[in-house]
Amino acid sequence: MYKQPSRNGSSAQIINKMNDLSNVSSVEVGEESEGQRVDNFLMRVCKGVPRSHIYRVLRTGEVRVNSRRVDATYRLRPGDKVRIPPLRKAHRPAKPAPPTLSLPPVVHEDDALLVIDKPSGLAVHGGSGVSFGVIERFRAARPQLRFLELAHRLDRDTSGLLILAKKRSALTSLHAALREGRVRKRYLALVVGAWPDEERRVELPLKKYVTRSGERRVSVHSDGRESQTHFRKERSLRDFTLLSADLLTGRTHQIRVQLAHVGFPVAGDDKYGDFERNRALAKQGLSRMFLHAAELEFAHPVSREPVVLSSPLPEPLSRFLESLER
Numbered sequence: 001m002y003k004q005p006s007r008n009g010s011s012a013q014i015i016n017k018m019n020d021l022s023n024v025s026s027v028e029v030g031e032e033s034e035g036q037r038v039d040n041f042l043m044r045v046c047k048g049v050p051r052s053h054i055y056r057v058l059r060t061g062e063v064r065v066n067s068r069r070v071d072a073t074y075r076l077r078p079g080d081k082v083r084i085p086p087l088r089k090a091h092r093p094a095k096p097a098p099p100t101l102s103l104p105p106v107v108h109e110d111d112a113l114l115v116i117d118k119p120s121g122l123a124v125h126g127g128s129g130v131s132f133g134v135i136e137r138f139r140a141a142r143p144q145l146r147f148l149e150l151a152h153r154l155d156r157d158t159s160g161l162l163i164l165a166k167k168r169s170a171l172t173s174l175h176a177a178l179r180e181g182r183v184r185k186r187y188l189a190l191v192v193g194a195w196p197d198e199e200r201r202v203e204l205p206l207k208k209y210v211t212r213s214g215e216r217r218v219s220v221h222s223d224g225r226e227s228q229t230h231f232r233k234e235r236s237l238r239d240f241t242l243l244s245a246d247l248l249t250g251r252t253h254q255i256r257v258q259l260a261h262v263g264f265p266v267a268g269d270d271k272y273g274d275f276e277r278n279r280a281l282a283k284q285g286l287s288r289m290f291l292h293a294a295e296l297e298f299a300h301p302v303s304r305e306p307v308v309l310s311s312p313l314p315e316p317l318s319r320f321l322e323s324l325e326r
Helices: 011-017 038-045 051-059 134-141 168-179 254-261 275-284 315-325
Strands: 025-028 081-084 106-109 113-118 159-165 184-192 199-210 216-220 225-237 240-247 291-299 306-310
Touching (some): 038 051, 038 081, 106 306, 113 134, 134 159, 159 168, 168 291, 184 254, 199 254, 216 254, 225 254, 225 315, 240 254
Parallel strands (some): 159 291
Antiparallel strands (some): 025 081, 106 113, 113 159, 184 240, 184 291, 199 216, 199 225, 225 240, 291 306
16 A cells, blocks of 8 residues: 655645635646646636636746746646736536445555446446546545546446556556557457357457447447457356457457457447347346456556456356356
């Protein structure tokens, strides 16, 4: 466990300090904002101020860092003193606070990271008809945290391990590790059909698009971005195969689209799966998509020590596997 570094006050104190934006203010930057662009920092601490107004005061030099003019791309360092001029708030209705909701179990926590075991059916963030996701719930439950952001994402119907960063430096380090393939993410997926190979590497170009109803989808397209997954056969079960999948890239819906494209859709997948088979599976007891983020392995963004985490199959999935074996 790492020692909590000294802080210059909570994020709530900074926001409270900024509630009256009619006077010049000075805010000292804490380590949770290390590396953040000054424009994004101002939008975070100056809630309700139009984006255009923030960029105007940056262009005119009314914002100073350590008494010097900076442009919008300046990246802050701990201890920087940001002078903020009087600002005009936009008149917007207040957003409702997240209700008191149960939190997913925490499987690892230290001063830099929070790793949870997300259940299927819970979105990672609000939007698209979802008011409060994982990140909103934890921010409401942990108001003392000055910083809390998703390091990556899981589909709403996918269960398993999800990393949240408690420091901006940890977030940027994790993002770099994810881009460079230094985070091992292993999933378990039950597919429809008899997978023929012990191991197979699938490489396909994936492209995002939006349906007429406004739903986000992904397809295999020559203009898409490269995606790579290493699949291994774990178990053959009647008309199904349990696969493990190591993500080598991190595209939206990557595993689901790749498997559907090669003719082995994920059981219970309501976007890319076999819809007739899904109805039959629901009657057999599988009422969700069989995709689970089972293992994570990476170097800790602060200590650089190895972090190895695992999540067992949720009970409904393990129960369905047992029914297939019987």
